[in-house]
Amino acid sequence: MNPHHGLGDQPGQQADIATHGTVLVINSGSSSVKYQLVDPIGGDAIASGIVERIGAQDALLTHKHNGVSTKLTEPITDHGQALRRVLELFAEHGPDLAEADVVAVGHRVVQGGDVFAGPALIDDAVVAGIEALSPLAPLHNPANARGIEVARELLPDVPQVAVFDSSFFRTLPDAAATYAIPQDVASTYSIRRYGAHGTSHQYVSREVARIVDRPLEDINQIVLHLGNGASASAVQGGVAVETSMGLTPLEGLVMGTRSGDIDPSVVFHLHRNAGMSIDEIDDLLNRRSGVKGLSGESDFRTLHEMIEAGDEDAKLALDVYIHRLRKYIGAYTAVLGHVDVLSFTAGIGENDDIVRARALTGLEGLGYTIDLERNAGRKSDVTVISPDGAPTLVLVVPTAEELAIARLTVSTIAAAAATA
Known part of the structure; x- marks a missing residue:
C-alpha cells in the first residue's frame, strides 16, 4: 500500500495516484x-x-x-x-x-x-x-x-x-457566522455558526460548475441537502457565504427527527415548567422532533402514504417541512442577490419529486420554476428539472460524500508527502 499517491479534490483533477488505488x-x-x-x-x-x-x-x-x-x-x-x-x-x-x-x-x-x-x-x-x-x-x-x-x-x-463536515463553512462572513451574544462568552465557549454537511455542499457546488461548464467563480448557487438530516447553503463563486446548520446540526431546516429552528426559550420553558432536564430536552429536539415528532414517521415514503390515506398529522408535518424550506430558499436568494443554479441533493432531494415541486411552487417571482414532467420520479443521475429558458437553472445533483472524502483524503496525503 503506497501512501504517496494523491488526487485533487475536484472531480477529474488528478495528481500522482495509481489508477488502481x-x-x-x-x-x-x-x-x-x-x-x-x-x-x-x-x-x-x-x-x-x-x-x-x-x-x-x-x-x-x-x-x-x-x-x-x-x-x-x-x-x-x-x-x-x-x-x-x-x-x-x-x-x-x-x-x-x-x-x-x-x-x-x-x-x-462532523x-x-x-x-x-x-x-x-x-x-x-x-x-x-x-x-x-x-x-x-x-x-x-x-x-x-x-x-x-x-x-x-x-x-x-x-x-x-x-x-x-464543518470545514467548507469556515469561509462564512462574520455577519453570517456570528451569533448576537456577548462576544467574550462566544469566544470563551467557541460559539459560532459552524455548519455541517459541508463535504456534500462543496461536492455538489463544484459538480454544478462542471455540469454547466462555467467557472465556479462566476456562479451563485443554493444547494439543498435534504436527507434525514437537512441543510441549505448559499455558495458564491465556490465560497460558502451562508448555511442553515449552526453551532450544531440542530439549527435550520425541519429534519427527520430534529426540530430545526426553534425559539431558544422553549428550552427554558420545558425545563422550568415541565421539569425536563437538559439531556431530556436535547433528546427531544434532536431525536424525537422534526417530521417524526409531528407525524410519528420520519420516512418520507411512508409519510406520503399516510397523507394519501387522510392522516392530518402527516399532512401538517409535510406542510411545516415545506414552509421552512421555502423560507430558506427565499432568504438565501436575498443573501446572494441573484441565483444562477439551485440544486437538490441527498436522499429526499434526489428521490422525492413531491418535495421538490412543492418547495418551488409559488416562487416564480424569484425565478424558480419546475417542469413537472422533468421533475417526475427518483433521480439517480444529474437532471435538469426547470423548463428551458428559466431564469434560474434547477437541478437534481446526486451527492457523493464518500467520493469527495476519498479525493480529499488522497490529496491531503499527497500534500503531506510533498512537504515531508
Missing part, C-alpha cells in the same frame, strides 16, 4: 458504522455497507459488492467489533482489501471547529483535537474519534485522514 471511507456514528470502498479517480463505489444498532444483540450488518447484498444479524458490542467485522466482510464477500490496493482510509468527522481548516492527516494530536471538540458535536465527534482509533489499530500501516 482505492480509499476506504468510514463514517462512524453513535450506533453505526457506514463504509465505502471508493475508486477516487473513476468515482466508482466498489463496495459499501453499514453496521447498525451497535451495542445490541441483533445488530444489522449489510455488505454490498458486485451487485450482491449480504445481510446478517448478530451481536455487536462496540465500534471495535463492528470495524473488525467490516474487515472480515471484505475478506469473506469481497473485494480483498490487499488486492484492492487500499492507499488510505478517510474518516468523516465538527472541526476553529481548529481544523481542512482535512487533516491523522496522528495522536489530531485525534485529541477531535475529542476536544466533542462539546460542539456531542452526538457525533466522540463516535467519529472512536472509529478513527479502532481503524488505526486495525490498519496501522495505512495513512488515515479526517475530513470535516
